[in-house]
Structures are given as structure tokens and as C-alpha cells.
Amino acid sequence: MDLSHVTQASAAEIAAAVRRREITAVAVMRTFLDRIEQLEPRFNTFATLTAEAALQQAHHADKLIAGARDPGPLAGVPVSVKDLIAVRGVRQAFGSKLLADNVAQHDAPAVERLHHAGACIVGKSTTSELGSKAVGDSPLTGVTRNPWNAERTPGGSSSGAAAQVAARMVPVALATDGGGSIRIPSSFCGVFGIKARFGRVPVWPPSAAPALAHVGPITHSVRDAALVLSVIAGRDARDEASLRSPVPDFLASLDEGLRGLRIGWCPALGYGRADAAVLEACEQAAWQLQAEGAQVMELQPPFARDPGPAWNRLFYGRIGERLAELAPTPAQRELVNPALRAAVAQLEAFGPPAEAELAALREETWARAQSVFRTVDVLLTPTLPVTALPVGVDVPPGHAGRNAVDWSYFTYPFNLTGHPAASFPVGFDGGGLPIGLQIVGPLDGEGAILRVASAIERLHPIAAPRLV
Template sequence: MRATAFKTAEELVAEVRAGHAAPSDIARSVLDNIQALDKSLNCFASLKPDDVMAQAVALDRRLAKGEDLGPLAGLPVSVKDLLVAKGLPTASGSLTMQGNVVDLDAPVVERLRAAGAVILGKTTTSEFGCKAVGDSPLTGITRNPWNTEKTPGGSSCGAAALVASGITPVAIGTDGGGSLRIPGSLTGLVGFKGHFGRVPAYPAAAVPTLIHIGPLSRQVRDAALMMSVISGYDERDPFSIAIQKPDYLVACERRPKGLRVAYSPTLGYARPDPQVAEIVEAGLARLEAAGCDIDVVDHVFDDPVEIWKAEFYGGVGTRLKTAMETRRADLDPAVANALEGIYSLSMTDYYERVFERFQFRDKVRTFFEDYDILATPSVPVTAFDVGLDIPPGHEDRDAISWAYYSYPFNLTGQPAVSVNAGFDADGLPVGLQLVARPLAEETLFSLALAFEETDPEPDRRPSL
């Protein structure tokens, strides 16, 4: 591993600004680390080293002229292969999309470039983001740096493996049912989902009413830095929030004293593994030390999984209707099976689910009248064997809904983050999910940083 390994985004940007490293030095080091590690991890769906170096050398030249490169000066940042970027294929992990190139940068990619970042490439995803594990028919298996026989989770699997391995400090993923928070939990990272519409999405996703775009990082402040760059209004996204964005790095410095936190180990329906529940509950002491008042709440709401399935699989199923009819054999069987039932859903059934979503959101809003934060396990398990779509003991669920704790907050749109709470007996990470009131990302960053600062093992790393 070369000089950039396990450095934070803030450290790398500071090196460029101080003249201690050129963008091309950082890019070359990152590419060397990719060459050393990616054969065992499989993080990338698309990587063009010559293009990466060309971007970095162009930044070198601008720097030599005295230009201010921006808040991400010279920082290599990957984007998930569900987001479009000029010059890179967008295949969404599917054989049915192989070779698809869109001559367009998504708003998030435009903002990364404008902030001085080097677009590193496209990271792997499960097919169309439809599984919470790290494999697809197109790219094969992506592996967890903490144990390469285990999944990193999904669907932002390549992003999580890339960051957890120390190759880069940050990566951009998406989250339609937990796809930032699930891999964040299983690889020991910060997986941050801002409020719905805070980061614009364009072109429209298959499920535009559920998808959030956000960062995976090893440090809370790096997630805040990324959100400060990628969030903000864009008229091309009808759901984009047209209000001034907060200063997320300033929010990190605020102390979270007096926050009212509800801790729910099950939400009323989830089944966490005992060791996961134990480690998350031990982490509550760190929230109390930060000045939070904590109540334990057994039942928060009934499982909204059928509402979420109608919207998520309805959107993806509509996009894939032709592929289901003509190329089903090329689709991941777990994805095809999940979509099969959606075609029998009537319009009346669908709108019943839409109305139920509004009712669910109102119930959650009422709950948050009494609390600032809801804390839960991020997922019910630690990382499990590659090749499985669903963890042992949860086979009654589908390939995403086994992650009981995440999809409810795609339905409500609230900001949520997974932070590392500790490690199980096998040395695998366990995540704590923190959910805030609508638009309250500042509260999340304040509390997440306070939690991170009391980590008893801040320098623990995977040994690849």
C-alpha cells in the first residue's frame, strides 16, 4: 500500500493545497493501491487509469497557474455504476445494459468535477441496485476487506469495499432501501443518506421517489465535506430541495448535548442477531456520554415492507419489463424473482400503497415530535458469506428487505446515517443507525462525530 492509503479526504486535500503533493501524485498512488488490492476485492465496474491520470495532470497545470482548485482539490472520488458520467459506461451491474454509455454527467458528478475532484471510475453495484449484497451478473462478486469470504453488503458494494480497504477515503453511492447504510454497516464505514432531494438525481432513477445519493467514508467529517459539495438545488430534478444548504462541517463542531434519543432494537418487527443487539446497545453509553437522553422504545411502527416493495419493485419492474420478457435468463435470478410479483399488482393496489405511505410518514412524524433522534441497529447481522442473497435466519425475506431497519426511512425521506459501533467475535463490523427529523442533517453530523470521537478502536483496520 502506498502513501495515500487510509488518509482522510481532508488530509489529501490539505496536502495539495500546501504544495506537499500534486494531484497526479495522489492519483498515481491510488491507482497503485487499486492494482495491488482490487484483484482480491473487485471494486470497479469501470476504471480507465489513463483518463484518471489525464484529469490529475490537468489539475496539476491549473495549480501551477495559481488557480484555486476547489474544496476537493485533487481528491480521487469514484461514483457508483447507477450514476451517469461522461466517458464511462453505465451498465447498472446488468448484462442487459452492457456497453451503455451516456454522454452526460449526473449533477453529483458535475459538482465533484467543479470542486476539483478526479473522477476515479465506476464502482460495482448489485444489478439495478436490487440486492443488499455485493454481486451482479455483469461484474461478479465484490468482497469485504474485513474478510474476503464475506459480502460487503449492497447495493453500493464496490464503493464500500474501496473505502474500507483504505484505497480512497470517500466514494459516492446511492440508497433506495439502505444501499449506503447496509454496506456502511457491514464494512465499518459512515454511510450517509441526506434528506430526500437534498442531493439532486438526474436523469431520473428507476425509483425516483425513493433514491438518495450520498457518500461512504471512513470519517464523519469526510462525509460532511462530500455532502457540502454534492448537495443543493438542481432544477432538472423535480424533487430537488430549493432551500439553502447548511454548512455541514460547521455542524460537525456543535456538541449534541440534550438531544432526545429513542433507541429501538427491533422497531417492533425486526429480528437482530443477539451479538449485534448487544454491541449496538453497548454503544448507547457513548451517546449518553455525548450528553444525550435515551429512552428504550420497543415498538415504533408496524413493518412498512409491502409499501416499500410496491414502490421500489414497481419502479424497477417498469424499467425492466422488456428485459423480463426478452432477456430474463440474463438477469440475476433473485432480481427477476423479486420483480415477478409486481406485474400482478393492480393500479388500485398500487395507489392503496401510495396512500399507506402517506399514513406511514405521518405516524413517523408524530413519533419524532417527542424525539430528535431514533437509534437502531443498522442491519440485523454482520457480514455473511459471499454467494448468499439473504443472511442465514432471515430467509423469509427478499434480497433487500432482510435489512429491516433501513427502507422505512426511504419511505419517509428522513436523513439517516450508519456509523460503526464495534466488532463481533469474528472481527466483523457492527453498525448503529441514527435517524433524524426531516432536513436535520446538521443534528446527525453533530451526533455522529461525537460518537466517532469516543471510538475505543479508532485505528482498527482490515488486514489485506
């Protein structure tokens, strides 16, 4: 492999070249670190860069190969880790000034598994504070910018992760998703991001919103995401919600094609709306799958009511509890992002929640989502109602009354239900900003999602922004 092209290569290609001794893991890492040095000042994607540790990990991979030992399926692949995920000995600040000096004492299970697979952790990517906004800024790290247009947000809360992958600063980024935080920035940045079924990838230490939290990859390619999922999925006793069932063969799904697959296209879920340019690109991509052998049909909106109130209670209610612990005084509260304070205060203003009503809404949302998959094998929707917002804007114009996440109408329901979901880029708006198509599967439907994403990838190869 030519070093001059290594930043354009997939994770699978890099690992294969390193394992064949065509290139060293150290040379790969130095090449990516050079690119990070060049681009990071423009996009501000790293909360913490761990260059020396990454080079040491790369050297270890090379040493194993020299001794005829296999470092693993991600040998020498640079990976960033979102700053909500623990990496032992590295600052884990959650994008918050309140936790600026916090250092993780343990690796998260997914990070342990990346290490065992030969990946090299290059640093911690930026996040909105406590993962609480769908755009990319935090009080601690400032504004992260979108490589397609630096005056636009990359989305959030996995802002740095998606921006790094889009800018080819890393081939793989490990991210989290509690209401769309993998899919939102993947859509805004024109990359592929997937959250598997709830519990497929263990989450530990516990998230601030444990009933909604997922860990998953953002990548340049569907195959890379399947490869990373194969590495990080599986039971871990530290996370009681992690699944005991065997990990599916995600890579095998990529070769199955779409013949006989029933795909439902749904332009709205029963509330909210998407811009015309978004709808046009997503609908066109959906119907194109007929030529790949799928049976495509348009579905009626599945939800009678917006599940936002139930999601907000589980998400901002729990984050509010975390903030009460971290910032008990008014002076400490002033250090918190204003949009986060507002969302928590709005929830508190409603008084004691009607828990029975919210539980009924969650159950209704679950039942209606399940009913969709009695008719189709995969559900397609827009990932987002809009393309990337200007930096500094928390809620899209025309969507007043929504908070800093629940304007993302299409993503958060599938955190409530735990269904696997992904975003794949399918076009651009008139300003050249990416548009994402959301792909949702039944509970054990990661394979179906990957099949569909692989087919879309053949029709719409992932583009890269021109960075000069």
C-alpha cells in the same frame, strides 16, 4: 504529507496538502492507483477503472495550483462513482448484461459538482444489478468481496463503493440508496455512509425508483462525509424533486457537540429483529452518548405495521417496469439475476396492487416517523439485523420469506419517508465482522446526524481491516 501514508489520510487532509503544494495531485492519484492494482484482484470492486482520465484530472488540479488558482475543496481527492450514477463518456451498465454497452452521455449533477470541487474520478464501482439486492454480486461483474473477510459480501447495492473505502482504495465513494444501499454496505464494511434528506442531493438522470432514490457519500470519516455533502447538495432543475432551500452548513454541525440533544434508542421498529451481538454493540454505543452530554432514552417501536409492502411496490414495481423494457423476451430475462427476477415475479403474483391500501401504509409510515421526532432529535437503531453474509447468500438464514432487500428491516422505511439516515460502525461480532449503528434524523436533520456521528467517532474511531 508523506506519500507512504497518503492512502490512510482523510479526503480533507489530502485536499489540504495538495492545495498547500506539499504533495501533487498526480502523486496522490498514482499512489491510490498502485493500491488499487494491488487489491482489486482480491475484492473486485470496480465495474470500470478510469485511471488515465483520473490522472488527467489530477494534472489539471496541479496546473491550477501552479497558476495560483484554487481547484476546490476536494483538490486532488480520488473518488469512485457507483455504476448507477452517470459519468460522461464512461460505461454505465448498472451491473446488468442487458446494459453492458451503455455509455453515459452526461455527468450526473453530483459528479459535475465533484469535478468542480477538484475531485478526480477514478472509476465506477460495482453494484448489484439495477441496485436491486442488499448484497454485492451482479451478472455482469461477478462477486465483490468484503475486505474484512473475502468470503463475505460487502453488502449492496453500493458494494464496490463501501469495499473500496474500507480497503483504502479511495478515500471517498459516491453511492446511491433506494432502500439502504449506502447504509447496508457501510455497516457490513465498517465505514461511514449517509443519505441526506430526499431531494437534498439531486438525482439525474432519473433512477429506476425515483420516489426512493438518494445519492450520498461513503467515507472513512464523518468530516469527509460532511465535506462531500456540502459539495454535492443543492437544487438542480433537472431533478424536480431536488430541494430549493439553501444547503445547510454541514461542517459547522461537527463542532456543536451533543449537550441538550435528545436521542432515542430503538432496538426494533415494530417488526423484524436483530441478532444479539448486533443489539449489544448498538445499544452500548447509544447509551455511551450520555457521557457526551446527550439525553438518551429508549423508545417503543414506532411502526404498527411493516412498511415493506409499500416499499416493495415502489421499488421492485418500478424496477419490474424497467426490466420489461430492457428484457421483453424470455431469453433476455435469463440474463437477469435470479433474485431480482424472483422479487419482481413475487410482486406480479399478487395481481393488481391495492393502491389505496399501499398509499395509506405509506402515509401511516410517514406520520409515525414524524411523531418520533416530536419526542427526540435523533433516532438510533441497528443498521442491519446481522453482520456480513457469506458470498452467494441473498437473504440471511432465519429470515425466510424476505426478498433480497427487505430483510434489511431498519433501512427501507426511511427511504419511504425521505428522512436522512446514516450508518456508523460501533463494534464487531465474534467473527470480527463490523456492526453498524443507524442514525436517523428529522427531515432537515442532517446536522443532528453528523453531530451524533462525530461524537460516536470520538468513542469508536473507524478501524481498517488488516490487508496483507
